[in-house]
Amino acid sequence: MELRDAMQADAEAVATVARASWHEAYDELVGVETVDSTVDRWYDLESLRKTIADATEVDSEASDEQTVFLVAERDGEVVGFTNAGPAPDSESGPDADGFLARLYVHPDCWGAGIGTGLAGRLARRLQDMGYERIWLEVFAENDPGREFYESLGFERVGSERETFGGTELTTLQLAMDVTALVAATAAD
Numbered sequence: 001m002e003l004r005d006a007m008q009a010d011a012e013a014v015a016t017v018a019r020a021s022w023h024e025a026y027d028e029l030v031g032v033e034t035v036d037s038t039v040d041r042w043y044d045l046e047s048l049r050k051t052i053a054d055a056t057e058v059d060s061e062a063s064d065e066q067t068v069f070l071v072a073e074r075d076g077e078v079v080g081f082t083n084a085g086p087a088p089d090s091e092s093g094p095d096a097d098g099f100l101a102r103l104y105v106h107p108d109c110w111g112a113g114i115g116t117g118l119a120g121r122l123a124r125r126l127q128d129m130g131y132e133r134i135w136l137e138v139f140a141e142n143d144p145g146r147e148f149y150e151s152l153g154f155e156r157v158g159s160e161r162e163t164f165g166g167t168e169l170t171t172l173q174l175a176m177d178v179t180a181l182v183a184a185t186a187a188d
Contacts (some may be wrong), residue, residue: 001114003121005056006069006081008049013078014071015025015043024107025142034165051083068125072105072114080105082118084126084134096175098126098134115148120185127178134178139169149174153184 006014020046026035055069067085071078082103087096100122105114110185126134138145140159162171 001079001112001117002073003070003117005047006052006071006083007056008052008076010071010081011045011052014048014052014081015039015045017078017081018104020108021104024110025140025145029139029141029169030165030167034167038165040050042144054141055083057084066129068122068129070118070121070125072118074109074114079109080114080118082122084122087135089141096133096135098131102135103136110144115186116152119152119181123178123181123185127182131172131178133175134181135173135175137171140154140165140172146172146174150171152176153180 019036022035022039030038035071039077051067052069053065064148069083070081080103080179082100084098084100084102085101103115103118105112105118115140123134135157136149136154141145154176157174157175158172158173160173162169
């Protein structure tokens with residue numbers, strides 16, 4: 001497995017991984033149509049290419065605005081990705097300076113250590129950028145996703161009920177110190 005910075009040319013492969021992962025995790029919760037429309041909206045290629053481009057443009061004077069977008073490749077094929085940056089300005093969010101927006105692995109590769117590898121590389125990059133604490137959101141009903149983050153040491157710091165695609169779900173807010181995430185994902 002190779003972990004590297006994403007390139008704009010990876011956008012289509014990233015969207016493919018997102019779609020496969022979302023279908024595996026959420027079809028039974030919210031339905032196929034909701035998954036497809038969500039992925040179409042959240043992973044449209046133009047905005048995805050812009051997000052990737054923004055992550056590769058580092059302004060040394062604005063380190064608090066830095067983002068990271070990484071991909072994992074196996075045999076030359078993108079099989080996972082992660083994206084994080086500054087925490088959104090929100091009075092309801094946890095006390096953290098970083099936000100893990102995305103971490104997905106193709107379902108065919110679940111359990112192969114790719115997610116942990118991506119989380120570790122991401123944590124080291126965020127630490128180098130000066131981030132101290134990172135948070136994320138995951139549906140409580142997404143057992144594989146929630147259990148993955150909790151296995152790394154993320155702790156629940158909040159939750160809220162929301163309607164997603166016509167289905168009532170609980171969104172959990174999980175947070176962790178970046179140095180602890182570095183330690184939890186360190187290679188033996």
